[in-house]
Amino acid sequence: MSKPKLALYWAASCGGCEIAVLDIEEKILEVDANFEIVFWPCVMDPKYKDVQAMPDKSIDLCLFNGGIRTSENKKMAELLREKSQVLVAFGSCAHEGCIPGLANLYSKDSLFKRVYKETPTTENSDGVYPQPVTKVPEGELEIPEFQEKLVPLSAVVPVDYTIPGCPPQPHQIWAVLEHIIQGKALPPQGSVLGAGLKTCCDECPRTREEKKIKRFYRPHEIIPNETQCLLDQGIVCCGPATRSGCGGLCVKVGIPCRGCYGAAPESPDQGAKMMAALSSVIDSQDPDEIEQIVNSVADPVGTFYRFSLAGSMLGRNRK
C-alpha cells in the first residue's frame, strides 16, 4: 500500500520551523516510515516543475511555514494549496506573520531605502534597487517581487489547520504527526492543532497575586524572584495574551513569555489583549504617573505584537 504523501515548505521565515521538525529526533524515522516525503526544499532538491507535475490533491499533508512576503511565496502557497488535501499553517510565521511581520511597521519604500541605501555596509551610490525583471545580454533575469506588506498564509489561500509556535515545540509536532499516523480523525477544519485551549498563564507554575505595578522592567533590568509571577514583579510577560501549548517553557526558567504561541483562544488580537492586561495592573490614578509607568514599556509594538502584527486587526502601521 502506498504511503501518504507529505510536503514541507519554507516561505518568508527564518527556517527554524524546519529545524523544529528535525527536533522530534529519532521519531523522524517514524515519519519517514509512515509518509512518502515528496517535497521538502530544506533537505532535498526539488524544482517548481516537480510540484507542478503532481496531480491536484495528491499531497496528503503539507506543513507550510513562513509568511507571504514575495510573489514567489504567494505562488508557492497557491500551488501547494492546489496540490494538497490538508494544508497546515505551521509555526508562527505562517500563522500570524511572526518576526518577519514586524517589517509591516514600515512601507516597502522605507525598507528598501534602509536596506539598499542607508545601511553602513552598503555601497550603492547609484541607488539601485532590485528589480523583478532585469535585461541582460543573454535574456531576462527574474527575481521574486517584494510585496508591500507581509500577510499570513491564510490571507492568500484557505488553510485547514494551524500549528502555532516559534517554532512549534517538538512534542507538539510529534503529537500531531502521531495522531495522523495512527489514522485518528482530525478535529473540525480551522482548528488549532498542537496547542492548548487556555493561556500560557494556565500552564505557568508561578504564584499569582494581585498585581500593583509602578514600573515595568525588561528581563535584563531585574533578577526575578523564582516563584512569583513575573508580571507581578513588573516584568512584561505576555502569558495572559498567549495560547497555551508550550508547557510554559520560558516562564519556568525565569524568562517572560514573549508570546510565540500566538493569540489566546478567546482573545484573537494578542497585542490588544496584552495592552488590556497591563493597563489593569498599573498602580496609579494620576495621569502623569500613569503615562510615566506606560512609558517604561520599551518598544510596545515589538513587545505586544512581536509574533502577531501581520495577523492582527491592525496588520501593519496605518500612519
Ligand code: SF4
Ligand atoms: S515561526 Fe519562528 S522558528 Fe518558525 S520560521 Fe518563523 S521565526 Fe523561524
Ligand code: SF4
Ligand atoms: S504573567 Fe507570565 S509569569 Fe505570570 S502567571 Fe502568566 S505566564 Fe506566568
Ligand code: SF4
Ligand atoms: S513561554 Fe511564551 S514565548 Fe516561551 S515558548 Fe511558551 S509561548 Fe513561546
